[in-house]
Amino acid sequence: MGLPTLNTRTELVLRRLVRRGADDAARKVLKKTRTEDIAAVMVHLTPTEQRKLFQLIDDQKMAGEVLGALSDESAGVVTQQLSVEHIVALLDWMEPDDATDIIHSLPNDIQDLVIQALDKEDDDVTELLVWPGDSAGGIMSNVVFTVPVEATCGEAVSLLQRQHQDYESVFYLYVVDERGRLEGVVSLRMILVHAPSTPVISVMADDVIAVSPHDDQEEVARIVARYDLLGVPVVDDQRRILGVVTIDDVVDVIREEAAEDLLRLAGVNEELDLGSRSVLRLSRQRAGWLFATCLAGIMADQLMQSLSKDPSVSFHMAVLAGFIPVVMGMGGNVGVQSATITVRGIATGHVEIGGAMPFVFREIRVGLVLGLLYGVLVSLYALAPAHS
Amino acid sequence: MGLPTLNTRTELVLRRLVRRGADDAARKVLKKTRTEDIAAVMVHLTPTEQRKLFQLIDDQKMAGEVLGALSDESAGVVTQQLSVEHIVALLDWMEPDDATDIIHSLPNDIQDLVIQALDKEDDDVTELLVWPGDSAGGIMSNVVFTVPVEATCGEAVSLLQRQHQDYESVFYLYVVDERGRLEGVVSLRMILVHAPSTPVISVMADDVIAVSPHDDQEEVARIVARYDLLGVPVVDDQRRILGVVTIDDVVDVIREEAAEDLLRLAGVNEELDLGSRSVLRLSRQRAGWLFATCLAGIMADQLMQSLSKDPSVSFHMAVLAGFIPVVMGMGGNVGVQSATITVRGIATGHVEIGGAMPFVFREIRVGLVLGLLYGVLVSLYALAPAHS
Known part of the structure; x- marks a missing residue:
């Protein structure tokens, strides 16, 4: 009885059994595992392994509960192999709000068929589908006492x-x-x-x-x-x-939003698929913002090239150009700091009251102070004997 | 009746009344405001204004509830002006776990006096104080049915x-x-x-x-x-x-931890005081990591200086040196991306299972792919007619 901590051991065992193709052993372990733990294992598996593990769940109630606990992405992966009738049957075992999430994650053609099937049953779920997924209507349950x-x-x-x-x-x-x-x-x-x-x-x-x-x-x-x-x-x-x-739905929202804030900071706007093992796909998702940095670097190089080639440019100008990396590096870091702190301010509600402007002004003042500090520091270095 | 959304209007009104010194008007508004909203106003006030607003709360039960809902920092500010007896009286109106938080936030000498006073009352609170504030024992309530x-x-x-x-x-x-x-x-x-x-x-x-x-x-x-x-x-x-x-305590923990993750990314390890209005203090907290970037930039400059002064260095070497900003800028950005994604992985539990090593290896592989991509891109630029 009881779990002293998260059951990572069971997760490891399940992952190994699925990879090895030990179906009977996996079935036995699945029967004794909490549905939330089964859902947690999924994020560590490839799409093929996820589908395979899901097929090994014999009990339909259990399968429905696992499906309800999956991330939108894993739910999409797992439902790909299922017939419309099977999906509708599984939805019956879920809370209406979880079922809505699953329906939102289906491809459009399947979605329409599922909704038609549900409509016939006069189900609570279809009522919920009119609200956008990230609104109060989208995360609420309509079964209220x-x-x-x-x-x-x-x-x-x-x-x-x-x-x-x-x-x-x-x-x-x-x-x-x-x-x-x-x-x-x-x-x-x-x-x-x-x-x-x-x-x-x-x-x-x-x-x-x-x-x-x-x-x-x-x-x-x-x-x-x-x-x-x-x-x-x-x-x-x-x-x-x-x-x-x-x-419990609010806890999920808070965790999702915190994760989204972090991704936005990294310049990855698309939902990043951390469970994915495709290095190429992960690289593609991150290449975009790097291109902007690359262009900026090339522009800095162009400036330095033109300065160093022009005989009328004094030695001091060339020295100034040498500081471009310092300016770039620090500008980048101050930017990351400001972005991070602003995101946190919005997340904790500090920015909410009185609007964003006082916050922006304070960031500008902090930027000026830091600029002054490091301006003096770099000037001292530039004026040192080696450069004079 | 009812609040359709967070009551930011009341917050603005209270803030203005305290700043203007309109005590009687503020008292009236406070009586009609939820204790959680009063606590939310506090983060937008200076320490002096916070103490003043807290003094204007006439009802001791209400004052206790406000104190229980305050952030650790605001609680520290507000309790500074209070006598030991007053603090002990207020603690009586709080849940034991909130009371423990307040006691943890007190200066050591006051803390000892408060604990002595509570011990005499044979209070539930003192039992909780043996656990560290960030453990299950530190956030639990010991009043269980x-x-x-x-x-x-x-x-x-x-x-x-x-x-x-x-x-x-x-x-x-x-x-x-x-x-x-x-x-x-x-x-x-x-x-x-x-x-x-x-x-x-x-x-x-x-x-x-x-x-x-x-x-x-x-x-x-x-x-x-x-x-x-x-x-x-x-x-x-x-x-x-x-x-x-x-x-409800878990929700607070998740929000706190998400905020901490963000701050760690910005290289601000100290608890950043966002409510603070001191630009100098905020700048000091952020200057540390910038110093590392500044040093790295100066080293890059040194390398370029030595290359440009040495007559034996070919023109091509100087061109290569010109790419240092590109390398620095992109290295920095890839680093920020990797750090962000890893922090998110830890926060969402993706890194937990199977340890961090598979994660690190994947980041290295993604780094190689991105390096190859941009290496080819920058080479094409470097080999363009202008440089040959």
Whole structure:
């Protein structure tokens, strides 16, 4: 029982078994492995190995849960080999919001067929597909537990007991009026500690923090983090409840956004495929920004060439040209520092208030101070006996 | 009622009132503002303004909650003006884990006095202080709701109703044997949907993921994120339950660690004080790494000087020297890319499995491909008519 730490040993074992083609042994290990750990192994495998490992999962419920826990990219790889019927069957085992992610990751033609199949079943999932993947609507679950505003605590409990739907972890009960408008929120625990005859309205909090389905997922993550919420309701402009974004989805958003910030800094805008083993593909993704640096270097060289060839240029000018590498190198580094610090400022919300301008002005002032400091330093070097 | 988005307007208003010295108006606004929003305003104020704003909070419960939501740095600023008795009184309004953070942020002499005062009250907080701030023990709360393994669901509910302690959001009930050893976990909802006579042991899950108090907070965050948990129990080596790390603390850890990764990339190892308005201090923190770049540039210049002065050096050598800026600039950029991608790999757990070596080898191979590509490109430029 229990895992003291992340089960990296199982991951290593699974990876080796798949590579060696030991299918029966892999099947046995898979049966005893948590679906989240199976999903974690996938990122370390080639596309072919990922498909193979996924095929070895015998239990369809387990396969659905693994698929729901995969990264968008691995999900795309794994679903490539599956029929539309198989995909639809797997989607049934997932939370609606995870299922939407999978559908978004499918090629357009397959996507249309899957949506048609789901439409026939009158599924919760198709409702969610109208929202962009990176909005509050795109990450919310539309299976929300609501209680009528006139209910008592006892009625709320028996309502919860009667519902057969599999709610994603219930911890807040949302209190709504007869038109579905959000009136308040109450924790499951508050319901329990009050007498069954207590009206829900008297124990609920009525200043509920809610978001719009159009809100960016990063904004939602910031709200959940700031107010230490376990979930935030998504409401339309009439304040009717549409769904709920739970904190586990917010954790994923925060990790994704942090990773994206890092990639943007490296000048890699495309989603970088770290699991990929293709050196050529990785190189291609990174070559773009290097070209800009290469061009700048060639321009500096041109300047130096023209200075050194022109007999009218004094020796001092040539010496100045010799400092181009210093200027380039330091300019580059100050730029990287400023970019990094600005990205961090945006990520932590420091830039948000009062706009970006005070931040930019401060960066300019810091740049001037550092420029002055190193200007003096390099001047001292340039004026040293060796150069005079 | 309700906040559609983060309340940046209130933040701006509060900041302006404090700066203008409009104390009565600020007091009124503070009364109507969420404690988390007050804490968020603090990062945009100078230390003097922070202390002033904090003094304007009349209600001690509110002041305690604001203090608990502050960053370590702002907490240090605000507590500077307070007496030991006042600090101890405020700590009473906080969750034990937040209180520990505050105590860690105090100067040593004040810290000792506060701990002595707390010891007399036989407080939960002092127990937590033995763990380092960045370990599972340091971020856990030691107020955990436990149920004896022989209880029924009905007994669990009445146990919860009888407890007067203010549990940080209860969503999991931890089932323990007579020696306090963790036997299983059950959600509050599972308890509710079963008949009161059902034994807890028959509905609980017995493969509980638990961590040790010595585990690094980053490891704990990764576990909670991977398994979509709302909290993870902290157990000693006999599997006796010591506390619980809740997901809202994990969200803070993930945000902190992402910010730290970014700063490390910029070559700023010290905790950068983004709220600070001192340009000189910010410049000092960034000057270190720039010095290394400056030295490297000067060395390149020395090489070029010696080449250009030596009459035995052919014209072609001087042309080669002219490419130093290209080599430097591109080397720098490839380095930044590799560093960024590696940091991201570590953050997302891609590097974790199988160690760092395969990752390093792949980076070397990517470097070779990019070097070859741009080597050919620059050669073509160098061999162009202008240089021959």
